[in-house]
Amino acid sequence: MKRLLILLSLIFLGVMFVMPLSAADAPKDPITMMMPEGSKTTKPPVIFPHANHAALDCTACHHTWDGEAEIKTCKSAGCHDDVTVKKGDKSYYLTYHKPGKQSCLGCHKALKKEKAEKYGPTKCKGCHIKE
Template sequence: MRKFTILSLALAAVLLVAGAVIAAPKAPGDEYVKLPEGATKTQQSIKFSHTAHGALECTACHHTWDGKGDIQSCSTAGCHTDMKEKKGGASYYAAFHAPQSTISCMGCHRVERQAGKTNVPTACTACHPKNQ
């Protein structure tokens, strides 16, 4: 009996270690989208729900992720940190609203809406309830 317990403990330890090594990052729950460091904003902050988007591939949004390492924030240095420009790859605004990119919230929702989905907000006030 004691031998059995020790064996199961050893097995559990091995499984735990193996799990920690191969586990990909988990999607967090509802959370505010981060701002670039030191930036100020004009709209009420948005809480993003991973649960509502659970049917999508992680890389539908985390487009630079290699499937193994850490997942980076949209506003990581060198990514979407320009608070002034409304267009282009460095623009914070475009990362979430570029109408022609299905990686952006707005771009994907527009396509989903055209495909007949109704639960995909595209109106400013649907995502930003009230200006601050």
């Protein structure tokens, strides 16, 4: 009985020290995704429920992440930071609206087409919610 109590205590202490370390890497949830400076938009910012996407491989969205370095946002310099165009690899708009599973809207629409049980919003007002 004494060994069992010691073992359970060690497991408890281990969990208490490891959980905060893994939670420190996770972003605050939800994330308010603001448009980059200089962009012209008529839509409200997107409130992104990051925790709802935790089952995905992080590199599905963070395609330049090596698994170790700090994750950069899409509007980081040199990534998808061009707010003046709606086409091309640098387009901030296409980061979220491109057809296919490499964007938010594209992934949601593909899941809907595949008749997935959960697929997320597929219309502008589903993501850009007016308060």
